[in-house]
Amino acid sequence: MSAQHQDRQSQQAALAAKGxxxxxxxxxxxxxxxxxxxxxxxxxxxxxxxxxxxFAALAGLFWALIVSLQIRRARKAQRGNE
Incomplete structure (x- = not known):
């Protein structure tokens, strides 16, 4: 396995953990x-x-929305680099 492939797999694993x-x-x-x-x-x-x-629930859900958008952008960037 190449180093680039391992790096891509580790990024995908990190995004999955974030999800x-x-x-x-x-x-x-x-x-x-x-x-x-x-x-x-x-x-x-x-x-x-x-x-x-x-308000506490809204804060938690807002955080989840922001992180979900970050995950989406990162996955979209990964697909663009392939």
Whole structure:
């Protein structure tokens, strides 16, 4: 195997790992958000905490979107170099 082929495989593996991280962040963010919105009223938290939970979830999902776009651009650049 050539060094270039190994480098391409390592880049693909890194992008795959990044994609798995994004999917984990999305699932955990949504799970925690739903749990927080369900537990909030049961614990007697004021309604303003719902906005805090919403903004935290939006931040996590925004991060996932940005990283997903970076992955897409990197894969598109890899296809262009082949």
């Amino acid at each position: 798995r991280l994004v999917s984990i962040v999305i699932v955990v963010t949504m799970g925690l958000w739903l749990l927080a919105l369900w537990l909030g009223p049961k614990l007697g938290l004021p309604g303003r905490y719902a906005f805090l939970f919403d």
